[in-house]
Amino acid sequence: AAILFADILLILDALGVNVQFVEGQGPLIEPVKEKKEIEKINNIPSIHEKLFPVYETVRKLKKELPTNVPLIGFAGAPWTLATYLINGKGEQGSLTAKRFLIENNKEFEEIIKLLTEATIEYLIMQIKAGADVIKIFDSWAGALNADMILRYSLQPIKKIVIEVKKKFPKTPFIVFPRSVNTIYSSFCDEDCFDVLAVDQFLDRKWIASNIQPKKVIQGNLDPIFLTQKKEILMQELKKVTQDFKKHPYIFNLGHGITPDASVDNVELVVDYIKGLEF
Numbered sequence: 001a002a003i004l005f006a007d008i009l010l011i012l013d014a015l016g017v018n019v020q021f022v023e024g025q026g027p028l029i030e031p032v033k034e035k036k037e038i039e040k041i042n043n044i045p046s047i048h049e050k051l052f053p054v055y056e057t058v059r060k061l062k063k064e065l066p067t068n069v070p071l072i073g074f075a076g077a078p079w080t081l082a083t084y085l086i087n088g089k090g091e092q093g094s095l096t097a098k099r100f101l102i103e104n105n106k107e108f109e110e111i112i113k114l115l116t117e118a119t120i121e122y123l124i125m126q127i128k129a130g131a132d133v134i135k136i137f138d139s140w141a142g143a144l145n146a147d148m149i150l151r152y153s154l155q156p157i158k159k160i161v162i163e164v165k166k167k168f169p170k171t172p173f174i175v176f177p178r179s180v181n182t183i184y185s186s187f188c189d190e191d192c193f194d195v196l197a198v199d200q201f202l203d204r205k206w207i208a209s210n211i212q213p214k215k216v217i218q219g220n221l222d223p224i225f226l227t228q229k230k231e232i233l234m235q236e237l238k239k240v241t242q243d244f245k246k247h248p249y250i251f252n253l254g255h256g257i258t259p260d261a262s263v264d265n266v267e268l269v270v271d272y273i274k275g276l277e278f
Contacts, residue, residue, distance in 0.1 A: 001070045001133065004061060006054050008076030008137060011115075012085060013124055014047035016040065028081070032090040048125060055129040057090060062130030062166050065177045073131030077095050077138035077177075078115035078156040096170060101148065120163045123146035127168050135174040136160065137198070139255075142179025149183050161192045174218060174233055178255065182206070188215045188239065200254025204243040210246035220254040226261035226269070233265055 009027050013019040018030035032038060048055075062071050086108075087096040103107045123134055141153040154177070161173045177187055178198035187196055188211050198207055198219035213219055225236045241251065252274045257266070 001072055002065055003053075003076075003135070004058055004062065004131075005073065006057075008074075009084060010051065010054065011047065011075065012081060014050040014122075014273075015118060016043060016046075017085065027084065029084050029088045032085050032111070033073060033104065034181045035110070038114065044114070044179070046123055047118055047121060050256055051122060053204055055125050058126055058129035058131055059224060063097065066152060066189055070129060070132035071130075072133045072135055072174075073123065073126035075119050075126075075138060077136050077141070077153060078112050078119060078160075079152045080138050080140045081115045081119075081143065082108070082111050083140050083143070085115075086139040094140045097140075098143065098148075101152070112152060116153055116159055119160050123160065123164050123165055124165040127171055130173075130219065133172050133174065133209065134164070135176065138175075138177045142178040142181070146183055149177070149180050150186060153180070154176050154183075154187060158190055158192060161190075171242070176218075185210055195250065197252065198254070204240065208243055208246065212244065212249070216248040216250065218252045220248040221252070221269075223255055223258050223261065224266045226253075226257065228265075230265065230268060233268065234272070237269060241273075241276060 007027070009019050009029070012029065013193065017032060020028045022028050034043060055109070058071065058073060072145055083094040083097040086100050087094070091097075122163060126134065136157055138153050138157065150230040155175070156209060157175055161175070173192070174195040174197055175193045177184070177188060178199050179201055180198060181202060184202065184207070186194060187193060193215070195212060195216045196220050198211070198217050199241065200220050200222035202220070204220065205219060207220070221237065221240050225233045
């Protein structure tokens with residue numbers, strides 16, 4: 001498969017949020033917290049003009065790719081988008097957004113609703129442009145407590161998938177709620193999610209026993225091993241593929257590849273996975 005990577009914050013920019021990418025600092029966003037600020041960016045019909053280059057790129061890629069290579073489109077989940085929108089930048093633990101969720105819940109609910117509806121529109125257009133599969137990233141889901149995960153990670157993602165599948169029922173969805181621990185089982189119980197992407201922090205044997213019999217999984221090699229000696233990498237790679245071999249499994253990393261990853265190691269992993277026979 002091929003995947004089109006476009007920054008998840010593009011949808012905030014399309015809504016009219018001031019988003020800047022500063023070298024050495026990452027994305028900087030003008031925070032949106034007040035009711036009047038939320039109302040100002042509530043212009044979902046206008047997002048497609050700014051997102052047109054994404055759709056056009058999807059169309060061009062689909063035209064150039066071999067017919068047997070599916071194209072994966074993607075988007076950030078509402079909670080993860082909200083953490084940037086509220087805090088103005090990435091924050092370990094997402095404490096600013098969590099406090100806002102608790103102390104200004106009415107406004108937070110409006111933000112989540114807005115981001116959910118915008119993401120539905122965004123993904124529908126990606127599929128219309130040619131995306132065959134969709135992946136939703138909730139990178140900061142693990143910052144929430146258990147009840148919050150169910151309400152503000154799982155439920156908005158579920159609504160997105162259900163609404164998009166009303167128009168495109170055959171489009172598979174991969175859902176990645178990073179670091180939600182055993183609450184992966186709640187995501188597993190949702191029939192509308194076709195694949196669960198799992199991070200490197202969850203015990204593989206637990207995944208194999210509790211998730212894999214019910215749901216196709218994707219993951220979960222720790223990206224750090226791509227920076228190690230080949231012998232160490234291969235040991236871990238064999239453990240991962242061995243632990244997951246009894247049920248349908250899509251190999252992937254547990255999270256994004258790091259800048260210091262060895263290109264030779266990446267090639268080694270790809271060659272090894274392509275050579276596997278079960």
